[in-house]
Amino acid sequence: MTEVSVPDLGDFADVPVIEIHVKPGDVVNGEDPLVTLESDKATMDIPSPAAGTVRELSVKLGDLVSRGAPLLVLDTDGTDVEPPQLTEQQEPPSQAAADPVAATEPARRSAAAAGAAPAPVAAAPVAAAPVAEAAEPAVDFDGVHAGPGVRRLARELGVDLTALTGSGPKGRITKDDVVGSVRGPAAAPGAAAAAAAPVTGGSGIPEVPAQDFSKFGPVEIRPLSRIQRLSGPALHRSWLNVPHVTHDDEADITDLDAYRRELDTAAKAEGYRVTLLSFLMKASVSALREFGRFNSSLTPEKDALVYKSYYHLGVAVDTPEGLVVPVIRDVDRKGIRELSKELGEVSARAREGKLSPADLQGACFTISSLGGIGGTAFTPIVNAPEVAILGVVRSKMAPVWDGEKFEPRLMLPISLSYDHRVIDGALAARFARHLCQLLGDIRGLLL
Helix, strand or coil: CEEEECCCCCCCCCEEEEEECCCCCCEECCCCEEEEEECCCCEEEEECCCCEEEEEECCCCCCEECCCCEEEEEECCCCCCCCCCCECCECCHHHHHCCHHHHHHHHHHHHHHCCCCCCHHHHHHHHHCCCHHHCCCCCCCCCCCECHHHHHHHHHHCCCHHHCCCCCHHHCECHHHHHHHHHCCCCCHHHCHHHHCCCECCCCCECCCCCCHHHCCCCCCCCCCHHHHHHHHHHHHHHHHCCEEEEEEEEECHHHHHHHHHHHHHHHCCCCCCCHHHHHHHHHHHHHHHCHHHHEEECCCCCCEEECCCCCEEECEEECCEEECCEECCHHHCCHHHHHHHHHHHHHHHHCCCCCHHHHCCCCEEEEECCCCCCCCCCCCCCCCCCEEEEECCCEEEEEECCCCEEEEEEEEEEEEEECCCCCHHHHHHHHHHHHHHHHCHHHHHC
């Protein structure tokens, strides 16, 4: 018998179980997903360590688990076993999913994704959800049935969790509950006419009036992916809290691209590719060293800066489920070839949904590249608590005056968004110029 437990989750604890893929009696192969956990930043499938038969489940949907917590017992002898008799403490995933509160959660999210108000039928289960676990919390909401990310969001927004009724499984308070308490109640579909006057929530931001789009034609409601549900509130929080300014510039990468093509030709024979992103990362580290304020973060009190002596860069990766930002660590200590190999491996794991929470933490600065798609410029959102982010689009040939004549040069547009509380326009312009000069003369990357 093998007891399968929760692996190292990085800095996360009390992570909810959002999916259970097996039941007692199921035969699994090595690396088959057993359960799915969802932290504030990512979802993670826990794979089977070996082939065998699931003998006993130790968790249910909605349970909170941390490193080392038992998930199930696996019979690795390969013999089938009868599913054990269920008790009130151990119910199958199908029964847990049939819980009225849990069942209404996907529908509520689907309605929110379509811009409609939650269906009134969800009100009864929510009100009837047990809230005994949320009674008499300490100052840090100890005892409240909510995850660490929800507690943190509540502190940031000044919301008292003890006054909320959770809409999640078993009365668990979700981020939507916290945000909804700030926004105030949404208008009911039947009261759309009465919603003509703007209504504001506790944040002072007018709520978008709900609409019944089916009145205008056929509609289909599709839930957001897990990644979109996780990243959406984080992006919204950054956009509301960070005063964004974006500075645009362009770099002459004619010589760099010729060198990159040489490296890429040799790399193909070894099974990896050398892209412009590796050079952007090395140039960004040089600029971060030269302008240390870009490699800092505001303290929680907003009265000082934390300067970092390490260079971990986030890289936005487009996946079928949405955008994720894995972190490449110690970029200053790695060469172009090593970075190119690591980028290929990390991007592949991101698209397969195999990134761990630790893979998404600790970035100092983020790069978002749309060069493979197109565009002329855009405004990337700062990934707080970082203070800046670099966006790049597709390079293009353009005539450039060299003092005597126009020369065709390959020009790369860059867009640098920054937190204006920390960085002013002059500093941002100098940072962008330093970056562009390095990309224009790759010999500077060797210094």
